Amino acid sequence: MGADGPGPRRSYHHGNLRQGLIDAALPLIEAKGPLGFTLAEAARGVGVSSAAPYRHFRGRDELIEAVAEQGYGLFAERLERAWNGGRPSALSAFMAVGRAYLAFARSHPAHYMAMFEGGVSIACNPELARAADRAMAILVRAAERLAERLPVGQRPPATMVANHIWAFSHGVVELFGRGKPGARAPYSADEMLESGAVIYLQGLGLIPSG
Structure with a gap:
């Protein structure tokens, strides 16, 4: 297709080759996984030479x-x-965050795979670390709000709660998402996450039982 064709190639000819390559990588990641394609394939998706991405x-x-x-x-x-x-309540907002986690994995599968299956090192990339910390900060803030009902000395560490919920959410995605075995279960991924989160939060005393 010529230089006037649709898609990422137009982005390149407006001078944004970097973003064009990112856009071209998304369907490749979704189809082949983050380690299943080459930089040359992304270049072809933008319509440039295999050497151009190295800029x-x-x-x-x-x-x-x-x-x-x-x-x-x-x-x-x-x-x-x-x-x-935290509206309309800390608990309802916390559960909404969990559902948003699952929704993101469904609606942005290539991004999700690059984030968690691409072997990227957050510790070695300050920009990536800042982006990941922004997401974690929301879970920490939500955990802090849930803990406000407890005396200060009885509150579990908010970072621990945030990491547990993140790990639990990620596990639900891996078991129930993208055609995984859990997708055949008689309950949805959202139901699995919500029921598990309630049991966990009740066990910590962050929400009342019953």
Whole structure:
């Protein structure tokens, strides 16, 4: 297709090759996984030579990191909207954040795979670390709000609660998402996450039993 064709190629000819490569990588990641494609394939998706991506990325791993960074930004925005300042209640907002986690994995599968299955090192990439920390901060804030009903000395560490919920949510995605075995269960991923989160929060005394 010529230079006037649709899709990412137009982005490139407006001078944004970096974003064009990120856009071209998304369907490749979704179809082949984050480690199943080459930088040259992404270049073909934009309509440039196989050498052109090296103006922006030293290799495929850097492109995956860029997709993951973009994903964490979108992820954090979705969690922030779900949290909505803890309204109408801390518990309902907390559950909305959990549902938003699952919804993001469904609606942005390529970003999600780049974030969690691409082998990216957050510790070695300050921009990626900041993007991931923004998402974690929402879960920590939500855990802090839930703990306000307890005396200060009895409150569990908010970072521990946030990481447990993150791990639980990720496990639900891995078992129930993208055609995984759990998708055949008689309950949905959202129901699985909500019931498990309630049991966990009740066990910590963050919400009352019953």
